[in-house]
Every structure is written in C-alpha cells, then in structure tokens.
Amino acid sequence: MSSTTPPSADAGAQFLAERAAIEAAERQSAIELEAAAREQRERLVAEVNALPALPGVYRYFDAKDDVLYVGKAKDLKRRVSSYFQKNHGGSRIGMMVARIARMETTVVRTEAEALLLENNLIKTLNPRFNILFRDDKSYPYLKITSHAYPRMTYYRGAVDKRHQYFGPFPSAWAVKESIQLMQKVFRLRTCEDSVFNNRSRPCLLHQIKRCSGPCVPAGQTGEYARDVRSAEAFLRGETDEVMASLQLQMGAYAERFEYELAAEVRNQIQALSKVLQQQVVEESSATGRDRDVDILAVKVQGGKACVNLAMVRGGRHLGDRAFFPKHVDDATAVRLDDEDALSPERQVLEAFMAQHYLAAPVPGLIVVSEAVDAGLAEALGAQGGSRVTVQAQPRGQRRIWLEMCVKGGELALARLLAEEGSQQARTRALIEALDLSVTEIDNFRIECFDISHTAGEATMASCVVFEGHQMQSSQYRRYNIEGITGGDDYAAMRQVLTRRYSKMAEAAQLGTGRLPDLVLVDGGRGQVSMAREVFVELGLDLGLIAGVEKGEGRKVGLEELVFADGREKVYLGRDSAALMLIAQIRDEAHRFAITGMRAKRAATRTGGSRLEDVPGVGPKKRAQLLQRFGGVRGVAGASVDELASVKGVSRELAEEIYRALH
Template identity: 80%
Template sequence: MSEIDDQAGQDDGSEAALGAQVQAEWAAERAAVEAAEKLRVAEVEKAALLVREKLLAEVASLPLLPGVYRYFDAQDQVLYVGKAKSLRKRVSSYFQKDHGGTRIGMMIARIARMETTVVRTESEALLLENNLIKALNPRFNILFRDDKSYPYLKLSGHAYPRVSYYRGSVDKRHRYFGPFPSAWAVKESIQLIQKVFKLRTCEDTVFNNRSRPCLLYQIRRCTGPCVKACTDDEYARDVRNAERFLLGETQEVMDGLQALMMAHAEALQYEQAAEVRNQIQSLAKVLQQQAVDENSASGRDRDVDILAVKVQGGRACVNLAMVRGGRHLGDRAYFPKHVDDGAAVALADHEEEEGAGGVAAPRSVEQQVLEAFMAQHYLDAHVPSLIVVSDAVDSALTDALSMQAGYRVNTQAQPRGQRRIWQEMCVKGAELSLARLLSEEGSQQARTRALLEALDLNVAEIDKFRIECFDISHTAGEATMASCVVFEGHQMQSGQYRRYNIEGITGGDDYAAMRQVLTRRYSKLAEGAQLGTARLPDLVLVDGGKGQVSMAREVFEELGLDLGLIVGVEKGEGRKVGLEELVFADGREKVYLGRDSAALMLVAQIRDEAHRFAITGMRAKRAAIRTGGSRLEDVAGVGPKKRAQLLQRFGGVRGVAGASVEELTTVKGVSRELAEEIYRVLH
C-alpha cells in the first residue's frame, strides 16, 4: 500500500512539474511575443520618425513661391492635393501644429511622402491643383464626377443645313449651340425650330434620295428643300433666323420677319406675306411660353450659368441651371464625394493662407463645395461671362477662370430682377435634388441591412459591403457574353463593371460560360486575397438555380474560396417577378424572402442590372459579328465604293469573309495584295 502511495505521490509531483514547465514555456512564449510586438512598434515609430524628419527636411528646402503640393501614403495613394501662395509656409504649417484626432490630423498621420510643383501665379496654381484633383482622385479633396457629356443642338454644314441632336466631339464643319443641361432641352428646342423655322431633320442619305416630300412637309414642320418646295434663298433665310433665335437675338428676328411680311404685301404677294405672318405668330407664341422678359435676352444675360449649393446629412448637391440665348433651358444636379473630409482640409488651407498674422474670414462648407465645383467643372469647359451663385466665392477663382477663358468672368451672389428669380429656382432645385438623394440612399441602406439580416451575414462595416453579380447572355448560343456588376456603398458602382467574351465552349452551354467567367474573375483575386493585396466580395450572386450554383461551387472549391459567398437567384414559378428563391452553395436550404421583402428588392435590382449589362454587350457583339463591325472599313485601300462592291458581290460581310483570295480578286479594283490583306483582316 505504501508503494502505491509513493507511486501516486511521484505521479502527482511529475504532473505538477510538467504543469509548471508548460506554464513557464507559455510565459516565455508570451514574453517573446510581447517583446517582438514592442520591437515592431519601436521599429514602426522609428520609421515614422525617419519619414517625418525626411519630410521636414524637404519642407525646409521648399521655396517661398506659389505652387501645388501632393501628399501620398505608404501605398503611394494620393491623399490630398492643395495649392499655396507660399509653398514653404503652407506645407510647414501641417507639421508645426498638433491636429489631434481631427480629419486633417488623420490625413497627416498617413503622409509618407510629398511632391511639389512651383508655378508663377496663384491663378496658375489653382488651375494646376484642379487638373491634378481630376486626374488623381485624392482621398481628402472634394471630388465631382467628371461628366461633361452635355448634349448640343447641331446645324450641319450641308448646303441645306439639318438641325439635329448631338453629343460628342465638335467638328468645325458644323455649327453647335449649347451646351444644354439635358437631352429633353435639346429635343424641345428642335421642335420649336421645326414649328417656327421649318428646318429639315432628316438624315443626309434620306434627303439626297427623296422624290416626293415627307410627312413633315405635309404637317408644315419642314419647307421641303429635298424636292425644291422652297427656294434656296428662302431656306437660307430660315437657317439664319434659326441661328439668331438660338443666339438670343429674338427681337432682331421678329423685326426682320415684320419687314419681310410688309415687303411681300407691298409687292401684292399675299400668300408669301401670309406665310411670314404665320411664322411671326408662331415665334411670338414660343417667346411667350418661354417667359423671357426684356432684360433676360439682352447683353450678357444671353448666356448665364446659375449655381446653387445645398449641404445636409453629410451630403452636398450643386445644382447647375443654364440660360442660353436668353432662354432658361433647365438644370442638372451634381453630388460630390468626400465632402466632410475635403471641406475640413480645405478650410484649414484657407485659414493658413488668409489668416497669417491675423484672423481668417470664416468659410462655410457651402462655399468650399461651390468653389471646388467651379474649379473642376469649368477647367476644360466653356465658361459664360456671368455666373450667378448662391454663395460668394473667392476672387482668386474668378481670376483663374478669366485667365483660362480669355475674357472677364464675373460672379454675382446677390442678384436682382430676373437673375434673382433664376437663383431662387436653382436653389429650390438643389434642395429637391438633395432631398431625393438622401431618401434614395436611406432606402438603399435599409435594403442592404435587410439583406444582411435575411442571409445572416456578419459584416464589420455595412458601408463597405460588396456584392458582385454575374449573368450570361447569348442568342441561341451566338455571341455569348458574361457580365459582372458591382454593388458597394449602398449603390451600383458602374465604373467597376466588367464584361467577358466567352469563347471555346459549346454554344448555349450556360454552365460552361459561368465556369469560365468565375474562373477568370477570381483566380487572380484569390491569390491577391491570400497575400492581402486584393479584396474578395462579401457576396457573389449568380443569375440561376442549382445548376449555376453547382458550377460556381466547383470553381470556388478549386480556388479554395469560401462557399458561403455564393448565392444563386432562382426564378420562381412561371418566372414571375417577386417569386425568386435564393439557392446556396454551402448546403443551406433554399430561402424565399417574400414578394415585398426589401432584401429581395435589392437582389432583384442587382440581378436586373447584371442582365441589362450582359444583354447590351451581347447585342453589340452580335451586331459586330453579323456585320463584320468596322474590320472591313479598317482595311487600307478599301473605301466606300470597293466596300459596296464587295458586299454586293458576296452578299454581305459573312460572304466576304468566306471568300478565298482568288474569289476576292474577281471584284473590280481588288488586287492580289489587297485581297490577301482583306482575307487576313477578316480571319
């Protein structure tokens, strides 16, 4: 018995010794980890100190001249672009103060390096600053989307000019009027010109081949120059009057028509006088509908831009209303990014520039947003000589715009008369647009939360929740196209959309197409995610049921990705909207969210956008295949006549592509060398 007790005592002692040893090892390991962490922190602090010392040395060597500076983080991403009257004074102010946990303090903590550019004047600095902002998209600048694709009204350079809607680069052979804030405004102006001046709107190919007048002539919307129903002088007169009307010279047009009517009457040409009288009445009716007062179409008020800004709920709206030729054409709303961060840093910039040795004038967020919009919007666009604004702007900005435009640009913050009416209309438009945006964003955020709850997803930051959705589109197996659309930050991110040409599969095999697009999309992303250089989406939607989800599961298993990311959108009974069910790749049961579910509304929105993006790409690809696109046109030596001969000889591009080199040489004007080039391009 004593031997057993002795053995038990020895076992207890060995276990205690073992436990002590394990604890000692854990303590040593913990101490090593803590020491390594302290060493890492010390190294990080030392590196940060070295970076700061390097930056301070660079700042000390900066000149006391105007210029532009750029801050970059450790990943070489642009943080901020700013201008300065004196580079050394402005840049040094960032590092001489303790900004604490403010937005500008957060930015300074991330600065790893900087670049500067010296210019001659403050105006040049402002222009360069906004060029760089548009090009670099800095994190702490107020950014506006670069959207200058305004529509224009075009008068062609034809012998009988055609009036038409136009959007694109300008051709000096034609005349352009605008820009207009919307396509609707252009089309309304075209209708007015048809009613009053009766200019043609038909394509030149139609015009050149008419043998009798069209319906527009019958309903008195065109004078029928295609069949010589009017003289050349009469049509040229209507064109001149239309141009003057678009330029705002309405009274001159009315006076000219009055004189012409009296001349016809005195010559006893009563029918012609009656036609001119009808034209005068139509023009008078149009002017009455436009409600243009005596001052609005005179002098500099013929072309005016009106700008109003509204800030609320962390979002901002700048509403731009346009007056062209004395006519109010409508407005367009713009919504900037980085409003809070950009306004905070820009305010600090202004205080440093204006407050040196004194007290800086207060600058509101509205002023900061308005100035950012004007600088970025008018950088490479037409600037009217007068801009009516809702808030006063810095005179340096108007000086820079004047220097760029080549004429004096004035701003007016407290207008009277008609300009005051325009300003009030523009302010109201900004308020309504911002209210609509906030309402839509609130709805989208609610939908995002509903989807997260329905799928029981755990996302750290809901504002960064990312969904990628895939769809396949083709026509009976022809021109197969896959789309990938992205939803992030509670909205569709069209700039991140991608299309994929699907090749090397059996036509109509949607499963193979889905395998190909997912493999191409995530093979590199999977590697980047493992290295920490890329981010995978939080959810992957595929438009389809069990078959498509099974294919997606195979791809994700091969790539070692989480199957819980995959969700299929399966159409319900009768393919009716609202009956869709969600299919999961990780084995969970199908889920029906309900017809009125906010989560289903979001899923349907993303799925429909993927379908739209896929089908538009497929149609373009199909049209290119069926017509040969522009490949035949791109062949050197094949002009319009030879192209027409080739298409007529072989019955279309497919026939040309199917012809041999010898067959191509049978077409008049096609040499052996040209036939070989055509064959090479089409194959």
C-alpha cells in the same frame, strides 16, 4: 539529501522570462518606431523651413505613396508650416498630418496658376482629403451642319470647325426640346444625309409642317437658307432681330399678294412668340452679358453636398444639372486658412468651379449662391482667354434664376439622401436575410451574371457589380461566349464564371485580391450546380453563390434564392426590401447582357455599322463598294487606300467609311 526544483517551477520561470523578453522587444520596437516618426517629422519640418514664400501647390503622401491631400497657397512656407506647427489632436487634420510620410511642392508665378494646377492634380490623383467632382460625361450640343441644306442634330463629342455648334446644354433632353422648337418655328431638316440624298418625295415631317422639305426640288429654295440664318440667330439669343426679320418677310409676302406664304410666316411668328412667353427669361433682360450665364447654387447637408448648375444660353433658360462631390466631410475638416475659416458651402463651390471649368466652356457671367475667392474669376478668365465676372448677390432677373437654382439643388440633395437611405436599408435587409458575415456594409459587394442569346446565336454573358449601395457601371463586363453548343446556357455560365474567377481566386489566395461577398446567377438549380462545380475546382467558398429562381408561373415577386452550399431555398417575400435589391441587380444584369447580345448579333449579320448610314454613300457608291469587295464584310476588311481606289470615293469619304465600320 539533495533538493531539486519542481518541473512546474521551471516552466513558470521560463514563461516569465519569455514574457519579459517579448515585452522588452515590444518596448524596443515602440522606441524605434517613435524615433523613426520623430526623425521623419524633423525631416518634414526641415523641408518646410526651406520652402519659399511664393505661390505654389503642395502634395502630401502617406507611407504607401498614396496622395493624401493637394493644396494651393499664395505663400507656400506659411501655409504648409501651419500643418506642422500646431497640435491638431485627434481631429481629421491630426489624422491626416500623422499619416504624412513625404511631400512635394511646385512653385508657380501667380495664385491663379496655383488654383488651376491644384485642381488639375485633384482630378488626376483623387486625394483622400480633397473635395472631388467626377463628371466623365461630356456636354451635348445642338449642331447645324455645313451643307447646302444644313441639317440640325443632337451632338456630343469633339467639335469640328466646319459645322456650327450651339450650347453646351445641361442635358440631352434640353437639346432635343430645342430641336423640336426649331422644327416647329424654322422647319429645318433633321434627317441623315444618306436619307436626304435618296428621297424622291418629302417625308411625314413635311406633311405635319415640321420640315420645309429641302430633300426635293420644290423645297430647295432661298427660304431654307434664310430659315437657317434665323435659327442660328435665335440660338445666339438675337430674338428681337429674328422677330423683326420675320415681320418684314410677312409684310413683303402680303404686298405681293402671296397670302398663303404670309400666313406661314405669321404662324412662325406666333409659334416663336409663344415659346418666348413660356421662357422664364424675359426678352428685355436677355441682352448683352445675360445671354450666356451659368448659375451655381450649393447645398451641404448630412455629410453630403450638391452643386446645382443652371444654364442660360442665348437668353434661354435650358434647365439645370446636379453634381455631387466625394470626400466632403474629410476635405472640409482639413482645409486650413490663415485668415478666415471658410464655410463648407464656399469650399465646395470653389472646388466645383475650379474643377468643372477646367474642361467646360466658361461663360462671361457666373451667378453664385456663395461669395468665392476673387482670384477664382481671374483664373477662369485666364483659362478661357476672356473676362469672367462672378456675382454673388444678384438682383432682378438674375436673382430669380438663382432662387430657382437654389431650390433645384435642395430638391436634388434631398432626393439623393432619401435614395441613399433606402439603398442602405435594402443592402442591410439582404445581408440579414441571407445571414451573411459582412464587417463593413458600405463595402458589401455583389456580382451578378446573366446569359443572353437569340436561338443560340451571338451568345453573350454579362457581369454587373453592386457595391457601396449602388450599381458600379464602370466595373461592368461583357464576355463573348464561344466554343459551346448554341443555346447551352449551362456551358455558357461555366465558361464565364471560370474566366471571371480563375485569376481572382489566385490573387485572393495570395492576399492581393478581393472576391465579392455574394455571387448571383440568374437561374435556378441547374445554373447554381454549374457555378458550384466551378467554385469547387477553384477552391472557392460555396457560400458565396446564390441563384435567383423564378417563382410559380414566373411571376415577379415570387422569386426564390437557391444556394450552392446545401442551404434550403429562401423566399424573401413580395414586399421585401432584400428582394427589391436582388430584382434590381438581376434586371440590370439582364439588360446589360441583352443589349450586348443585340449589338453582337447586328455586327455578325451586317459586318458592323451599316454602310447605308455613312454620310456621302448613296445607292450607287454602295453598290460599287459591295461589288468591288464582295459584301459588307469585305468592305469592312478593306484599308482606307483600297476604299479610296473605288471610283467616286474620295480619300475623306474612304476615311469616313473605315471609321464607321470599325
């Protein structure tokens, strides 16, 4: 009688065989990966061994060709080899080195050149393991125009050599404060040229003695030019010369028995003296190199860093401005130095100075809270074309400036840490209140939509983005809504959501895009129903949608959240941290929508910028332009050559008009 193997035994044997095959394949794959990693490592080491012992910059890239790190070295071979000749274990350096797939190097002539190139590349490439300062805002200046009766104004942008510029100032507030001071002491005009050219009598500023009234013949005297020269001298820090000139002027008026004019100059002297007494900088100390000084203080705490920049210009302390870099923890951990281990404070400060002064003007003296590399001053001097001194242990007045700057930096960093803590608490509270499944709270993303119009005119939709516990203004978008009945907010919401998410849905399905974790619409059931229709058509998860519905009596704090997936309404509570976050995002969407709508409405009604605001276009030229082209829209549609063909309109003025209306 023959025997047969039971079916269960055959299945068990097959399972064991398949498992053995899988394990063998995994072992083979691991061997191949290890061999590939070893080969890659050997290739990198060979490249390192071939490097010259010269100054230069090196870049590390990962397998996706993303930049990991940019560094400089006075000896490329020694510096780069230190990354590969040591076992860094599971430290951040080890994590970075393990990810290096290839590298690039650039040889330069000096260490100063290497420093400048390194920080140019850091700002351009945004490496993961470098300290990075982002400052996309240009600095404001006080501008005095080249005019027969110069105008004083706030200015930000490219410098025109025809005019005088004073600064830079750390903030718009500092410029405006200086303008008010100039008005009180020197009574310079601030009005637009178009207003100035068409005045028949002085304005209110003249009545309250804030302007000498050069817009009318009575004010068009030599005294105005003298006041302009005095104001320019004061802004350059020549306060002694200005005071002496005013005193001589007062004496001359008194000798001629012009006592009213002498009294006016006396009032100027008193106002100027009061301002100088209020300044932290003493007149005696604000001479020579102390007239233009930057003071830098650094503070590192809780994985965050702050560099506080205080500015002294013309001997006057103009205030300070705080900067907060990215990647502090990773960057300070991977920084290697063959001679000394740099403190995090020094690393942050050196990174700031190198990156900040690539674009900003460099004063002759920089006072710092931490000693920095001596080559940094040399590099900054080469960049600016003049000698730069960096002082780490100041005395006297400079020490007072530094102590003020250090205190300002400590307060700014403490404020940032407190704000970040509260924002994270709000984010977590919202996630928990809505029972959302979020794996990484730091990447939690909300997009919020609002519709704005005026009685159906100039309909505008806004989309604002909240991510990383803060509003991301660079990702905001506005949408012009067209092809709907004026005032139909539901149709407007349908249009903006379709435009926003149709391509995004396709990308998400292909695994190349990411949808937000929550979509907020400013409105109740009607707006949510419209959003639901759009998401159903696009095949998107209805659980993403929530509407912010006004509470009883539309009172703040009584809002409820309405959902598209059938869940019950949620009332978060007046004092809820989650509601505070919702309100913040909703209000920002409303603000962004309404400002866009107003701009669109103004453009619709006037055809862009107003012709009256263009310098050099008075009533007569304006009438000629409007008559020639049939209105503002026609002027806006004309070319520069067509505008220049109008009698009295020069080529330069035609270009100004064209720029203003486009």
